[in-house]
Amino acid sequence: MDRDLEQLYAALNAIKVLRSNVGSVFETVSNGLRADHGEEGKDIKFISELQVLLTTVNNNLRDVENAVSNLTPPPGPFNLGNTTHLSQETTQERQALYGQLVNSYKWTDKIREYSSVAGNILPGYAIQKTYKTFSTTKRRKPQTSTHNVQPEVIENHILAIDRLFTDMNITFSRPFAINPMIQVTLGRVLKAIIAFKGLMIEWIMVKAQTESNDIWTESRYIVFRKVTENSHAAMCHFYAPNMPELAIKSYMHWLHSYITLFSHPCKKCGNHLYGCLPPTWRDLRTLEPCHDECK
Numbered sequence: 001m002d003r004d005l006e007q008l009y010a011a012l013n014a015i016k017v018l019r020s021n022v023g024s025v026f027e028t029v030s031n032g033l034r035a036d037h038g039e040e041g042k043d044i045k046f047i048s049e050l051q052v053l054l055t056t057v058n059n060n061l062r063d064v065e066n067a068v069s070n071l072t073p074p075p076g077p078f079n080l081g082n083t084t085h086l087s088q089e090t091t092q093e094r095q096a097l098y099g100q101l102v103n104s105y106k107w108t109d110k111i112r113e114y115s116s117v118a119g120n121i122l123p124g125y126a127i128q129k130t131y132k133t134f135s136t137t138k139r140r141k142p143q144t145s146t147h148n149v150q151p152e153v154i155e156n157h158i159l160a161i162d163r164l165f166t167d168m169n170i171t172f173s174r175p176f177a178i179n180p181m182i183q184v185t186l187g188r189v190l191k192a193i194i195a196f197k198g199l200m201i202e203w204i205m206v207k208a209q210t211e212s213n214d215i216w217t218e219s220r221y222i223v224f225r226k227v228t229e230n231s232h233a234a235m236c237h238f239y240a241p242n243m244p245e246l247a248i249k250s251y252m253h254w255l256h257s258y259i260t261l262f263s264h265p266c267k268k269c270g271n272h273l274y275g276c277l278p279p280t281w282r283d284l285r286t287l288e289p290c291h292d293e294c295k
Contacts, residue, residue, distance in 0.1 A: 011067035200243035
């Protein structure tokens with residue numbers, strides 16, 4: 001097998017040398033008489049140079065014939081199947097299909113080779129399963145789902161948060177039967193429509209006071225669209241299914257910090273506006289206002 005590969009590489013190398021020298025012949029013919037041939041006898045010099053190149057090409061062709069004759073012929077004809085019809089295509093796009101088929105064949109051939117090697121190795125590293133009998137006297141405490149909560153529990157928890165802030169007003173509505181939706185109003189700054197699924201915040205939309213309460217329609221103001229985007233990021237940050245009450249309380253504290261959206265400057269650059277926008281980001285720990293470009 002190694003000897004066949006060496007002969008194949010030798011044949012390919014001989015073809016490569018032949019193509020290179022043939023290219024030199026055509027380049028010399030296309031250039032014609034050059035200045036380095038001089039003024040006297042330049043025709044003779046050009047013909048002698050061309051004869052040397054043709055002699056070299058003839059020797060290279062002989063080397064290619066000898067290298068090809070040493071190759072081992074295939075045991076039988078190649079079964080190309082329907083790919084033989086690709087030679088009849090006249091469009092330029094479909095003529096490239098044969099190269100793609102060859103690459104696909106090489107890829108599948110490597111897959112077959114690697115899978116056979118892996119199949120021989122993996123049985124030696126079989127996972128040893130251990131079976132143990134555990135005592136069933138101590139039953140596991142059933143986990144309560146934060147999605148299936150009584151409506152009164154959600155309302156009491158939200159009302160307790162509402163009593164913490166005098167400048168934040170919360171109103172309830174139930175457009176989706178069990179799961180509530182609340183509207184949080186921060187003075188005259190903004191309003192936020194928050195949809196719950198049990199004790200988990202599922203969606204939030206921040207708008208201006210004069211806009212509709214549709215939770216699926218974005219605000220027409222860029223500043224409130226930025227605040228909505230940051231609110232979604234904070235919603236993912238405060239997500240805690242094991243402590244949903246603490247998660248909602250922390251999120252409401254963070255949302256309440258937007259009461260100073262148009263009054264407090266950015267803590268980093270000290271400016272009220274950056275790109276015609278106020279600081280629409282609030283730090284998740286310190287609640288300090290920052291522009292999106294300054295955080």
